[in-house]
Amino acid sequence: MNTTELLARHRLPGPHADGDERMRRESLVSRLLGRPEFASLAGAILVFIVFALSAGDSGMFNLDGVINWMQVAAYLGIIAVGACLLMIGGEFDLSIGSMIGFAGMMVAIPTVYFGWPFWLAVLFAFAGSMLLGWLNGYLVMKTRLPSFIVTLAFLFILRGLTLALSILFANRTIVSGVGERAAHDWLGQLLFTGNVGTGLFSWLARHGWIATVNGGAPLVAGIPKVILWWALVALAASFVLARTRLGNWIFAVGGDAVAAKNMGVPVRQVKIGLFVFTAFCACLFAVLQVADFGSAAADRGLQKEFEAIIAAVIGGALLTGGYGSVIGACFGALIFGVVQIGITYTNLSSDWFRVFLGVMLLVAVLFNNFVRRRITEAK
Amino acid sequence: MSTQHDKDEAILELDQVSKYFGPVIALQNVSLRLRRGEVHCLLGDNGAGKSTLIKLLAGVHQPSAGQYLVDGKPVRFQSPKEALDLGVATVYQDLALVPLLSVARNFFLGREPVRKLFGLRVMDMDYAARTAKEKLAEMGIMVRDAHHPIGTMSGGEKQCLAIARAIHFGARVLILDEPTAALGVKQSFNVLQLIHRARERGISVIFITHNVHHAYPIGDTFTLLNRGKSLGSFAKDRITKEEVLDMMAGGAEMQTLMSQLEGIQV
Numbered sequence: 063m064n065t066t067e068l069l070a071r072h073r074l075p076g077p078h079a080d081g082d083e084r085m086r087r088e089s090l091v092s093r094l095l096g097r098p099e100f101a102s103l104a105g106a107i108l109v110f111i112v113f114a115l116s117a118g119d120s121g122m123f124n125l126d127g128v129i130n131w132m133q134v135a136a137y138l139g140i141i142a143v144g145a146c147l148l149m150i151g152g153e154f155d156l157s158i159g160s161m162i163g164f165a166g167m168m169v170a171i172p173t174v175y176f177g178w179p180f181w182l183a184v185l186f187a188f189a190g191s192m193l194l195g196w197l198n199g200y201l202v203m204k205t206r207l208p209s210f211i212v213t214l215a216f217l218f219i220l221r222g223l224t225l226a227l228s229i230l231f232a233n234r235t236i237v238s239g240v241g242e243r244a245a246h247d248w249l250g251q252l253l254f255t256g257n258v259g260t261g262l263f264s265w266l267a268r269h270g271w272i273a274t275v276n277g278g279a280p281l282v283a284g285i286p287k288v289i290l291w292w293a294l295v296a297l298a299a300s301f302v303l304a305r306t307r308l309g310n311w312i313f314a315v316g317g318d319a320v321a322a323k324n325m326g327v328p329v330r331q332v333k334i335g336l337f338v339f340t341a342f343c344a345c346l347f348a349v350l351q352v353a354d355f356g357s358a359a360a361d362r363g364l365q366k367e368f369e370a371i372i373a374a375v376i377g378g379a380l381l382t383g384g385y386g387s388v389i390g391a392c393f394g395a396l397i398f399g400v401v402q403i404g405i406t407y408t409n410l411s412s413d414w415f416r417v418f419l420g421v422m423l424l425v426a427v428l429f430n431n432f433v434r435r436r437i438t439e440a441k
Numbered sequence: 442m443s444t445q446h447d448k449d450e451a452i453l454e455l456d457q458v459s460k461y462f463g464p465v466i467a468l469q470n471v472s473l474r475l476r477r478g479e480v481h482c483l484l485g486d487n488g489a490g491k492s493t494l495i496k497l498l499a500g501v502h503q504p505s506a507g508q509y510l511v512d513g514k515p516v517r518f519q520s521p522k523e524a525l526d527l528g529v530a531t532v533y534q535d536l537a538l539v540p541l542l543s544v545a546r547n548f549f550l551g552r553e554p555v556r557k558l559f560g561l562r563v564m565d566m567d568y569a570a571r572t573a574k575e576k577l578a579e580m581g582i583m584v585r586d587a588h589h590p591i592g593t594m595s596g597g598e599k600q601c602l603a604i605a606r607a608i609h610f611g612a613r614v615l616i617l618d619e620p621t622a623a624l625g626v627k628q629s630f631n632v633l634q635l636i637h638r639a640r641e642r643g644i645s646v647i648f649i650t651h652n653v654h655h656a657y658p659i660g661d662t663f664t665l666l667n668r669g670k671s672l673g674s675f676a677k678d679r680i681t682k683e684e685v686l687d688m689m690a691g692g693a694e695m696q697t698l699m700s701q702l703e704g705i706q707v
Contacts, residue, residue, distance in 0.1 A: 305558070305563040305564055305566075306561075306562065306563055306564055307553040307555060307562070307564055309564070310542075310546050310549075310550065310553050310564060311551075313539070313541065313542055313546070314539050314542060314546075314550055314551075317539035317540065317541040317542055318538075318539040318540065320535070320537075321535065321536070321537040321538055321539050321550075322539065322550065322551070324533070324535075324537035325537050325550040325551035325552075326522070326551035326552070327550065327551045380541075384539065384540075384541040384542075385541045434541075437541065437590045437592050437593065
């Protein structure tokens with residue numbers, strides 16, 4: 063028996079010109095369901111509808127209201143982007159909130175008590191935070207412990223250090239007086255304090271197209287820089303994730319680290335890099351907040367790690383890694399902003415905010431689970 | 442197709458190779474010659490030393506004694522990457538595929554094609570999808586959409602993807618670790634056909650299996666391992682399927698087992 067001939071006779075059908083008979087045309091809904099952002103987009107639309115109906119006439123959707131909740135969304139959005147990339151890479155960072163507090167102090171104490179220029183303190187805070195992020199990542203990779211445990215330790219270490227060191231250096235837990243220095247510093251002025259588009263807004267106000275206060279100045283002076291930072295960080299992260307080699311590696315190390323390693327992906331460097339990026343996002347949050355509030359406080363950023371992770375999960379990121387979307391996480395953050403601020407425009411007690419969050423998280427996780435099964439188990 | 446002269450030349454050869462792990466003798470004086478463009482089946486029951494042999498060939502382990510030659514030159518691989526650089530690629534059972542990633546992204550995992558976009562280096566997704574689809578089509582596998590996650594593919598298709606990927610990235614020698622072990626009848630047949638296609642393209646294949654029914658139709662040469670020792674290599678025209686089966690399981694022992702089973706009345 064000649065096997066070569068036998069196999070040749072049983073050759074599989076070659077490429078079809080008319081497509082694959084096993085390929086079914088998917089409906090639009092079905093295709094949308096396959097996108098990680100879908101749930102958060104639908105959630106955001108739903109939330110907008112609910113608040114438009116219940117608080118539409120309260121001023122929530124006036125320019126000042128919009129800026130108000132956009133600002134809340136932007137702060138959260140910045141750390142949600144970091145948390146989202148890290149989760150896609152298969153890891154968690156529970157120390158984001160504590161890092162915000164710690165980084166804030168790294169800016170405020172040197173500025174106010176050591177007389178450093180603001181820009182130097184900012185660079186110091188970024189360097190310090192990213193070094194701590196690296197340490198987080200290094201320990202996770204070195205010990206092979208779950209990142210959940212390692213970063214939980216840092217949640218406490220950093221929060222404790224923030225309190226202890228601010229007492230040690232400043233003898234208080236709220237360090238104020240940074241605002242003035244930040245506003246007069248070239249770097250602070252350029253990147254962190256104030257608004258963008260003030261000229262445009264005053265021009266609009268002069269023509270009576272936007273609301274003004276009694277002097278004729280616009281009620282909303284401009285777009286807070288935090289919103290632009292959010293857009294910048296989100297766009298850059300989306301781009302990297304979707305279009306670059308690094309993005310492919312991030313998905314791969316989260317999806318199956320062993321397979322990625324076998325194919326030559328530098329798993330360790332990618333994961334540690336993601337921890338550093340998350341710390342960068344936390345520090346950016348802190349610097350913007352310190353510049354805006356004019357002070358740092360030891361309890362800043364409390365529970366922000368959970369909010370960031372929730373936003374990422376609502377945005378479609380899987381807890382097991384390997385799947386998710388930066389744009390989704392941004393919609394998650396937007397839902398947060400709208401609900402947190404919107405609830406104050408309604409008659410509801412703001413205690414309901416947390417209830418809403420929990421329910422939203424639960425629904426999102428259930429939905430993501432469904433999506434994952436659809437992707438990986440369809441035959 | 443390679444000439445007769447090339448055919449006689451071994452692309453890869455193990456000469457009296459032994460491997461010890463402390464007091465354990467995993468392999469003893471095993472010799473194996475892989476000729477260019479042949480499918481060489483490595484058969485053995487569980488515990489025969491197949492896995493150790495694969496790891497030696499792949500560059501994960503180094504032999505404790507004996508010589509490993511590629512293209513007639515002695516080599517001593519320090520890592521699997523060195524073996525890969527010489528075109529010796531191993532497709533393990535876990536396949537090194539990420540289920541949530543698309544076909545295209547998996548195909549180029551770790552070796553992503555890049556192009557310039559506004560001065561930035563981005564992944565060339567169109568090229569990746571097109572190439573992955575083409576290469577798989579050459580192997581007789583139709584991909585519905587190269588941007589779909591491979592989680593939706595069958596075990597056989599995944600196996601084929603891993604093999605096609607190794608071939609695309611310049612494998613001259615393919616070492617396949619039990620590629621049909623977890624597959625159904627039809628999928629196994631597809632994989633066997635893929636091995637046949639690889640041979641047609643001049644790629645030499647080491648096909649590790651304990652399934653004689655898969656090995657015999659496709660193989661040109663059979664090497665049998667038993668308890669760390671080679672029972673010899675046999676060209677197909679010099680051995681029958683029954684003889685292979687007998688040698689693999691230890692004929693007499695198998696006969697006894699079979700008769701015991703037949704004696705059972707249900």
